[in-house]
Amino acid sequence: MLDRRSILKMAAGGAMLAVVPSAQLQAKTQGKRLAMVFDVRRCTGCLSCTVSCAMENQTEAGRGRTRVNQASIEQEDGFVTLAVPNQCNQCDNPACVYVCPVGATYKRKEDGIVVIDHDECIYCQLCVDACPYGARRKDETLESPPEKCNFCIHRVSVGLLPACVETCIGEARIFGDLNDPQSKISQLLRDNKAYAMLSEAGTQPNIFYIGLPEQADDQEILSLNFLKWQR
Structure with missing residues (x-):
């Protein structure tokens, strides 16, 4: 079990990206294993995902559930600038669950989504500091309660896609069930190198990235101020 202190200590160090082992990607769980891939090669930085998310979930200004950072990464032949989305990573080993004093944050067994029970939440905001991805909005x-992505659970439960996926003009967001080997997301992860943010933290995220250079420092990307580049 991860405690809050160890999570923050591991996250503070930062590290180069590591390829997610295929065994982790193919690990089967009970029920569905819902996940999302961000293909940064296709992300245009248009921010339609952030707008549609805010409209769909009626979030307050400054407390959006998904964000897009602009990262400039140095390579041998110069710099490459990429738009890199970030949101709740729907971890298999979620730090936010462990610090919640009333069990208001939990991981659903039927699909793996990490949710907040707003009726049980006491608004202490401890989970905000515990999340190494900075994905909860205080x-x-x-x-x-804090705001966080829940894969638009009200849409997914009736067979629809999350709002951010449906409105992504570059089709950079791919959503689906990793327990289904025929799903688009499973096939995409089989055919490409997949990365996860802060893999050394032991949270086992279910948000994966395709197209990020291995030289990228994940902690540096997560700490970028998304407001500095929005048009």
Whole structure:
């Protein structure tokens, strides 16, 4: 089990990206194993995902559930600039679950989505600091639960795609069930090198990246200020 101190300590160090082992990608779970791939080769940085997410989930300004950072990464032949999305990683070993004092944050057995029970949440915001990905948006007034991505659970439960996936003009977001070997996401991960942010933290995320250079520092990307480059 990961405690909050160890999570923050591991996250603070940063590390070069590591390829996710195929055994981890193909590991079967009970029920569905919903996951998302960000193909940064196709992401245009248009931010339609952030807009559609905010509209779909009616989030407050500054507390959006998904963000897109612009990262400039040095390579042997110069710099490459990429748009890199970030949101809740729907971890198999979620730090946010362990620090919640009332069990309001939990991982669903039927599909692996990490959710917040708003009726049980006491608004302590401890999970915000525990998340090594910075994916939870704090309520500074301490009067409501944090905001986080839940894969648009209300849409997924009736067979629809998450809003960000449906509106992605570059088709850079791919969503599906990793337990289904015929799903588009499973096939994509079989055919490409897949990376995960902060793999050394032991959270076992279910958000994967395709197209990121191995030289990228994941902690540096996660700490970028997404507001500095929006048009």
